[in-house]
Amino acid sequence: MGPYRILLDCGMADISPLAAGLDQELPADLVLCSHAHPDHARGLLALHQAFPQLPIYASEATTYLLPLNWTSIDPNKIPHFCQALPLRSPVEFADGLSCELYPAGHLPGATAIRLTYTTDRRSYTLLYTGDFFLSNSRLVEGLPLEALRGLEPEVLIIEGTYGTARHPHRRQQENQLAERISRALAAEQSVLLPVPALGLGQEILMLLRSHHQFTGRNIDIWVDGNVAVGCDAYLNLLPHLPTSVQNFSRHQPLFWDEKIRPRVRRLPPELRHSVGQSPCIVITDETADLSAYLDLDLSSWLILLPQRPSRFGTTPESVSWVELTRDRFPDAAKQFKTDIKTGRLTVETYLLAQHCDGPGTTQLIHNLRPQHVVFIHGNSTYLADLTGLDELQNRYHVHCPAAGTLVELPIGETFLHPAAPETNYEGELTELGTVVTITLPDAIAADPRWQAFADTGLVEARWQGEELVLRGLSQRELLADRSDRSLPADLACCGNCRHQRGQRCWNQSSPLFGFKVTPDGYCPVFEPAAGKDEAKK
Template sequence: MRDNLSAHSRVDTQETATELECFPYSVQHNNEGVCLLVRMGLHRIMLDCGMADISSLKESVSKSSELPADLVLVTHAHPDHARGLLSLHQAFPHLPIYGSEVTSKLLPLNWLEQDPQTIPQFCHALPLRSPIELDDGLVVEIFPAGHLPGAVAILLTYTTEQRIYKLLYTGDFFLSNSRLVEGLRLEELRGLDLNVLIIEGTYGTSRHPHRRNQENQLAERINRAIADGCSVLIPTPALGLGQELLMLLRSHHHFTGRDLDIWVDGAVAIGCDAYLELLPHLPPSVQNFARHQPLFWDERVRPRVRRLQSEHHATMGKSPCIVLTDITTDFNQYCQPDTGPWLILLPEKIDVKVKKEYAAPTTIESYLLAQHSDGPGTTQLIHNLRPQHVVFVHGSSSYLADLTSLEELQNRYHIHSPLPGTRVELPIGETFLQPAAPETNYEGELTELGTVITITLPEAITADPRWRQFADTGLIEARWQGEELVLRGLTQRELLNQNSDRYITPDLDCCGTCRHQRGQRCWNPASPLYNFRVTLEGYCPAFERGSGNSQ
């Protein structure tokens, strides 16, 4: 067998080693991207290369004639999984790189700063759902994983004289259908007799509303902003979310036929062009839509969708409009003086830098339009595949710890959540002692003193990196969820938005004086605004006067 998995994890050839090992160069804990090296017997397979700096891969090569792996498999074209591939190819031009056909066409969008003519076609396309023997005894098969056009889950099968080993790497996956991508089909993966599952844990154990509910809540918020005379600025990544939002705005009943301009700028517009080239690979419903009207660019059918040009900046925002742009752009170029108020909507789980003030009045809020499966979706996939080992990657350390501590997983599988640079041996059919689950529950005390209630928690809770965000302002919001009381820390952004609202007179019937309004959200199940963020001067028929609402 080969004498090393990497320069950091040498194996003595005189010792008997396990047939399966995983060495994570990067696991997306701090937005550094995902890059894993898997050893199956004699074969070394690199899974994704999302690192911007591949120096650690170069250092792992002990001889000038060696390669860091025998081959590379890429799950999809998002930067955190693919941005290091071009540098990897330039450093090791003889290293074969494989992905789906769609991924091979989308990869160049990771290097828009370079001339497209200078980027070689280094990614070899693999067919979907077709086992391909890439090396002696090593077979790869890819399955659509949802999340993004071309995204795949990778099944590796390694056959020896003694037994067959199977490993599945999900990359980023989504069980639900979205506007432009069909979800991962569980029925295609059941019954694989899987040994190892390497799976993402982006959302930890969080539970999300149904995808359509998320879309409707977002569409309703944008609709109310437009009705209030606000323009809406939505920064997104170049691929995936931006195109999903555009299709939502094109087809949702709040916007169809509406006299409204939707402007698309920067790399998001380039991503739209790339999607148009991939139309035969998109779902049948999308292809049918495109037969009757343009998928994206359309100035004839309302709402009008236009590519933003420099000459449009002078008039943009004079009347309410919607702008989709890059997450890295300077928003000041849109929020200009005399353009009216703006609502800036930031996607959850994506880091977007914003300023406290812009030249035009702005309100900054976040929204959820999930591109990954939530906690129940993640555990559903695991229970359907029933592997011996589950390796969690791609997520904050806190969220991954939440998943690894789930009793329903601890009792059934060998659970791993490795740090970068830590080799994980994956023995098959051997005794494995599961380490103790990390502590996630904290016992405290509750004291009632007249009109004040004090909840005391142990200091150990502050060791969790989420505590800093929770306690940022020192203010919390409490609400009932069934029989449980849920506490949530209020952020600086929420306080700034609340303080910016004008004063509401106590005798006015509106959301600002309704007893069901808390934290500028409606918590009355009988109201059509239930669970929506509300303007304090708004009103609905379910209004009930409160005695001391906070504004």
């Protein structure tokens, strides 16, 4: 920007292309890291070692997590080369160049980076999203859309990991994963989940610790490898985690807990091969040798693999077999091919997204209203799908450059956004037996109002004269509706607890104190309501 060269993230395992042709010159004037995942940060240590004068910046939480990219090195020998920047507070790096970080969801410490270059005539603004997620997850609050609405940067550099794909609601994804794990345990299967060291594994642990299908169950959850190291790193980041998580941690351990069921334990190396003697859950590194855990003479196993964008459009069975044999675990596939065919070993995929889907991506773009949109970080086909959307082509200058391509971004003094796309949508109505299906074109999801309409995936239909009106049901309405449903009198849940009033928990000893709760929620200090207690007797 202007005379300044800025490097956004460095996920290269080999940084030699950055140093090619340089003598004493630095490859950039400064480096900004959006978050600590390897594909955005693994090259930073080598970059610092090659160019120690090059300033590198990130959020405070990211500086704590960065060493997990180099676990083969003694942490005490990794220099503190990354300088921490505050959130939501502009910082001036040089004359006319400033930066402001916004929480981006996705991972603790992940940020969207706003760069501003100011001249005597005007200011130029660029926003880089890094990896972002609009929805709240168990351990990270989503990107605050209201803080960025109407920002109107000249340039938006945005990830397009999932292309135009549409995901179920986050809670539905969690429930589907929890239900599949629960069914496997009920069938006397152990469950193995290979995950990255940071992010997904910790999210799954919190899901299992707090989901009503697992609370109080006599289950062991074993955590191994760098995932366990990542859990320790999260414990050092408690002040950076959501208030609800900090409140939870005041009443019971966030991860390591051998008293409250389900128990969460570190897996000692000597127990790896015998851990499946009774049904359990094992969470380990995605790069681990799976054969170290799978003794199929002791028990049958279910391997659950996180769904990647490239797997859309195929069945879970065929996808997981292809991945197991060709992509990630070829040795295990050869070793256990017979067990997979006989059913002693089952391999499936699940979706617990940490990136925005297509509607979320376009929603952010429409709220920011940039002049130029540059799509990066995704399968070329999916990025092309996003680039080709009429709703974007008609309103913005859209780019999808190949690696190593110089992109010219002419900036006008003013940029007139065309009117919003047509808001009347034609669809089809189909009657099949007792079911009526209304099909609408997917372009309707581009409207910023769609996110609120489709938040729960449920609608209410009513006649208004000769017209049928559809209305999306909000989470608030569902909570009110579910509160009226009858629950089994012997179920230890919020709906039967004496401290639940007005859909909130009022037990000061509970980690849920003061929060809105669902009737089927649970906490370890449950106390039955008087009437429910008598009913059980």
